[in-house]
Amino acid sequence: MTLSDQILATLCKIAPDVDPTSVDRARPLVDQLDLDSIDYLTFLAALGKEHTVAIREVDIPKLRTIDDLTHYIESHR
Amino acid sequence: MREIRMPSLGADMDAGTLLEWKVAVGDKVARGDVVGLVETEKATMELESFADGIVDALLVELGAKVPVGTVLARLRDAGETALAAPVTAPAPPVTAPVPPVTAPAPPARVLPPVPGPPPPALVRSSPAARKRARELGVSLTGVSGTGPHGAIVLRDVVPPAPRAAPPAPRAPTSMRQAIALAMSRSKREIPHFYLAHTISMKHALAWLTEVNSTRTIQHRILPGALLLRAVAVALRDFPELNGFYIDDEFRPSEEVHLATAISLRTGGLIAPAILDADEKPVDQLMEELQDLVVRARGGHLKSSELTSATITVTSLGDRGCETVFPVIAPPQVAIVGFGAVLERPWVEGTAVVPHPTVVATLAADHRVCDGHRGGLFLATLDRLLQEPAKL
Numbered sequence: 172m173t174l175s176d177q178i179l180a181t182l183c184k185i186a187p188d189v190d191p192t193s194v195d196r197a198r199p200l201v202d203q204l205d206l207d208s209i210d211y212l213t214f215l216a217a218l219g220k221e222h223t224v225a226i227r228e229v230d231i232p233k234l235r236t237i238d239d240l241t242h243y244i245e246s247h248r
Numbered sequence: 249m250r251e252i253r254m255p256s257l258g259a260d261m262d263a264g265t266l267l268e269w270k271v272a273v274g275d276k277v278a279r280g281d282v283v284g285l286v287e288t289e290k291a292t293m294e295l296e297s298f299a300d301g302i303v304d305a306l307l308v309e310l311g312a313k314v315p316v317g318t319v320l321a322r323l324r325d326a327g328e329t330a331l332a333a334p335v336t337a338p339a340p341p342v343t344a345p346v347p348p349v350t351a352p353a354p355p356a357r358v359l360p361p362v363p364g365p366p367p368p369a370l371v372r373s374s375p376a377a378r379k380r381a382r383e384l385g386v387s388l389t390g391v392s393g394t395g396p397h398g399a400i401v402l403r404d405v406v407p408p409a410p411r412a413a414p415p416a417p418r419a420p421t422s423m424r425q426a427i428a429l430a431m432s433r434s435k436r437e438i439p440h441f442y443l444a445h446t447i448s449m450k451h452a453l454a455w456l457t458e459v460n461s462t463r464t465i466q467h468r469i470l471p472g473a474l475l476l477r478a479v480a481v482a483l484r485d486f487p488e489l490n491g492f493y494i495d496d497e498f499r500p501s502e503e504v505h506l507a508t509a510i511s512l513r514t515g516g517l518i519a520p521a522i523l524d525a526d527e528k529p530v531d532q533l534m535e536e537l538q539d540l541v542v543r544a545r546g547g548h549l550k551s552s553e554l555t556s557a558t559i560t561v562t563s564l565g566d567r568g569c570e571t572v573f574p575v576i577a578p579p580q581v582a583i584v585g586f587g588a589v590l591e592r593p594w595v596e597g598t599a600v601v602p603h604p605t606v607v608a609t610l611a612a613d614h615r616v617c618d619g620h621r622g623g624l625f626l627a628t629l630d631r632l633l634q635e636p637a638k639l
Contacts (some may be wrong), residue, residue, distance in 0.1 A: 188510055188512070212468060215465050
């Protein structure tokens with residue numbers, strides 16, 4: 172499983188109503204999937220824990236897509 | 249003997265379907281333990297025991313849809329003798345629409361005993377078979393079991409035969425029907441009044457930025473949790489907004505069980521409560537809010553969270569519009585709304601400067617209180633949010 176797939180799997184745990192096959196990994200997740208701020212924070216927190224990456228407060232606005240998150244985790248772990 | 253009954257999710261719920269027992273006869277249960285799984289029109293919820301005891305009898309078969317208040321199980325104290333047979337016949341499964349509820353009482357109403365047919369034998373089934381039956385949407389009633397002692401096992405559960413005609417494509421979902429019932433009743437019976445007040449969030453957001461800067465993302469606090477905290481604290485001085493209107497009288501609640509509306513992407517919304525919210529600091533509210541949202545999306549809310557709300561908060565979030573005019577969820581008597589936090593011109597001394605602001609709204613029941621007190625409540629909310637560190 173690629174890192175991108177793992178991130179998607181984490182998202183589907185936080186938002187079990189999301190169909191993983193429908194997710195465009197290059198499009199912002201919040202608008203694409205109608206995630207609310209609690210969903211997104213819980214998702215980022217879960218990613219930080221699973222990949223032992225400390226996601227900084229200032230970086231959050233830049234982490235909008237699965238691709239953004241993949242690059243961020245790859246370069247910070 | 250104590251009884252576990254089909255709980256009510258509110259004015260709009262008349263019946264529920266028992267999906268699963270998580271306990272067996274003879275098991276010891278404590279107050280708050282999850283004993284089963286119940287499906288309603290709005291959600292699947294975990295059924296909790298409201299007492300300590302030993303499971304004496306499970307009285308309703310799996311898959312049966314029974315009216316709110318029906319005794320589902322009986323508990324006995326450790327010293328009590330087990331009863332050989334059920335003392336009350338289970339209520340018959342609902343086959344026709346249940347008459348409209350006229351006077352629901354949270355958390356669960358007790359219906360008078362309904363004379364019914366002889367109690368059906370309990371269906372023995374394996375967890376895997378029950379899971380499969382739920383997935384296929386079939387009832388285990390009438391299925392012949394081939395497992396030990398006639399228990400229904402996985403291989404016995406087969407998909408239902410194809411239907412002759414597909415369901416009506418434009419029929420409203422049960423969730424939409426449940427919302428329609430509750431909101432129609434609210435608009436029909438509750439004389440709402442509405443108040444709005446714009447609150448500066450400058451100090452609140454600055455405080456959150458400072459607090460969050462020293463925290464990991466796992467412990468970050470969102471503005472929504474701070475708003476919930478402010479509402480819970482403000483309610484201490486406004487008991488007339490917290491409680492229920494039942495049988496032509498207001499029954500204030502000692503506890504603040506704060507429901508928060510969660511929009512479901514599958515359609516509709518659900519409003520589980522954070523229990524005793526006024527006694528919980530903002531960190532704990534944030535943690536519980538996150539937990540509630542995850543469980544609401546996964547269908548794992550507890551019956552107490554869905555039946556005991558004393559007031560509701562609806563927050564439109566970052567992507568919402570500036571003001572919400574919410575509708576009270578009966579039998580509650582008030583609902584507080586928050587629009588999106590937006591930058592607006594704000595008079596500070598003699599200058600007009602940009603401030604982050606939120607429009608707080610209150611819809612309240614005129615049978616219980618008036619605009620004057622409602623206005624004071626919103627002013628209190630404003631005052632509390634100007635000193636967030638003290639919250």
